[in-house]
Amino acid sequence: MADVTRFPALDGVSGWDALAGDTLATTPLSGWQRARFAVIGGGFTGLAAARGLAERFPDAEVVLLDALRIGQGTSGRNAGFIIDVPHNLDSDEADPVQDRQVTRLNRWAVEMLREQVTANGIACDWDDAGKYLLAAEARHIDSLKGFTDTLDGLGEPHTWLEGPDLSARIGTDYYRAGVYTPGNVLMNPAALVRGLARSLPANVTLHELSPVVTTTYGEPHRLETPTGVLEADHIVCATNSFTGEFGFGDRYVPVFSYASLTRPLTPEEDAAIGAVRPWGATAAHPAGTTLRVTPDRRVFVRNMLRWRAELCSGPPDLAAAARTHQQALRARFPTLADVPFEHTWGGMLCMTRNFQPCFGTVRPGVHVAAGMNGVGVAKGTYLGRLLADLIAGQDSDALAFVQRAASPAWVPPEPARTLGVTAKLRAEERAAGAEK
Ligand SMILES: Cc1cc2nc3c(=O)[nH]c(=O)nc-3n(C[C@H](O)[C@H](O)[C@H](O)COP(=O)(O)OP(=O)(O)OC[C@H]3O[C@@H](n4cnc5c(N)ncnc54)[C@H](O)[C@@H]3O)c2cc1C
Incomplete structure (x- = not known):
């Protein structure tokens, strides 16, 4: 059992959120529920994973939980760039093979998002x-x-x-x-994530204001929020900076x-x-x-x-x-x-x-994509999608590349971490x- 002790908070009202119009206003998780897939985190990564799972498993129910309202987390608070070419400024550090593959993945993410925006008329500038x-x-x-x-x-x-x-x-x-x-x-990120959440497939149920406070890993896994319990065969942890709270990784x-x-x-x-x-x-x-x-x-x-x-x-x-x-x-x-x-x-x-994300299955039925290194609009979108492919057993060159690259470097423990x-x-x- 893992108790979550640190939770997302609203650090000021984001201008994008204020301009994005109505929130989704879904209800918090309540009572006892059972689903095949539980996704924790409704940012770009969790939304892409939830959509990918719903499409790969059309007969299964996917439940998506977020501690905040969609658009209030970091995915709705960023600068609104969907960046296609890698950021590295130093040509000495450039790795053309890796950069070319990352550029391809970023462009794939741009096109996935464009398709959603166009198909669902998402007004996000x-x-x-x-x-x-x-x-x-x-x-x-x-x-x-x-x-x-x-x-x-x-x-x-x-x-x-x-x-x-x-x-x-x-x-x-x-x-x-x-x-x-x-x-x-360029876009309004709060408007984009809200639009993506509104247009999720029918077999995804979203519960906002549903912070996961306790996780018990087993068969099935059990997630507790202040108002409900969700049991699921698979958990996707798409909580970026909060992923350590679920017991996965101390390298963020x-x-x-x-x-x-x-x-x-x-x-x-x-x-x-x-x-x-x-x-x-x-x-x-x-x-x-x-x-x-x-x-x-x-x-x-x-x-x-x-x-x-x-x-x-x-x-x-x-x-x-x-x-x-x-x-x-x-x-x-x-x-x-x-x-x-x-x-x-x-x-x-x-x-x-080392600017590499954490990606993959970390224990039976538990899957993580985190460590987006400041470019999570595109990266979260393609990693979320590839996590759904991984769970579905769908191989691809992109998945193999991401699995090879995903190994965040060691970070010293406290107090050296804070000082460093x-x-x-x-x-x-x-x-x-x-x-x-
Ligand atoms: C100021 C700023 C500017 C940025 N600009 C850009 C940019 O222009 N382009 C770009 O690509 N990236 C940018 N980034 C980075 C980008 O926003 C992140 O990489 C991206 O949001 C990561 O998406 P994510 O879905 O992985 O995580 P998040 O967006 O952090 O989503 C994780 C979700 O998990 C939820 N959560 C956490 N704990 C729990 C819990 N216990 N129970 C339930 N839910 C929980 C949170 O509420 C949150 O909604 C910027 C970041 C900042 C801070």
Whole structure:
């Protein structure tokens, strides 16, 4: 038996959640229920796994449980990039065989999501906008060059931009150079996960506000929530940073990051930044600022990385994030210096030391996909789907590749973990310089 002691919490209201419209408002699990499959976690990974299982086993019941409402967890709190090409900035670390396979998997995820969005009319501001990788400091231009070398090696299209060509596209001359790649999608992530949950096959039953508090592994497995009990032959654990709570793995490094969304710009404010087409950018340093100009003319800012061993952040972190975001906004868009943020929130990245996820069957009838390393929209979608294939005994090259790669590296225990991660994050944020 494993008791869960740390649970997801709402670290501020995400702007995407506020804009995404009504929640699903499903009822919590109640009484005693029996299903063939139980999926814990209704983010991108759990939704893909639940759909995959329901399609592979049309006569079986799949029950999906989430501690929060769909769209309130990290999947609905992120920056809304569905990234196709790997992020690695250093061409020395690039592994073309692995990068090519990961790119193929990411594109598969983009197409699976696109198909759902189109077939079910999911209104999530889906935009095939591509993505910029931007450098403000000369020393980080080398990272951009490393990235273009990697893209050249993969035969991936990209455009190098600097000076007026760049500033005309993004409405700021803060950055010295950028690399544009066309395959990335931008969207409202809370609206997307809600739409995916609403359009799950009929043999999936979703219960929100149903935190699993106790798991007993056996035949069948037994999950307890505060209001109900679910017995199942198979459990899929799609809980990313919380996966350790279920007794599976101590190799995750949950890192909080924070985001803010302004109110819509006035026509004058918008004109002052060139009324640019909506765009999204990540930074040439991993601890740098992610930026977006959204279709409804808001500016999105994400930065700040914090280690919180208790797996929840709080008002002091959100206040610090709001200040940092306002500075980042002012530096990039001086004419928007006084535009207020309507929402500031936090969310948890589930990192691993070698950036590899945990994936597979961890004990009879118990399956895990976690450790999405900050790119879980695409990765969670394909790993969730492949986990369903694994359970169904459906082999593929993609499944074999993922199984080979999925081995998160060892992380030292406490207190070395807290000391090490805190020092590393501080060093990374310092090194980010003007990219932050
Ligand atoms: C600020 C920020 C920006 C980001 N930007 C991007 C981006 O642009 N693109 C990208 O690809 N990735 C991004 N990420 C990372 C991305 O959001 C994650 O990789 C992704 O959400 C992982 O999806 P998941 O379904 O595996 O896990 P989650 O989204 O964390 O879902 C896990 C679910 O499990 C539930 N859960 C946990 N414990 C329990 C329990 N005991 N009982 C029941 N339910 C439980 C949680 O409520 C949660 O809904 C960002 C992350 C942050 C924090």
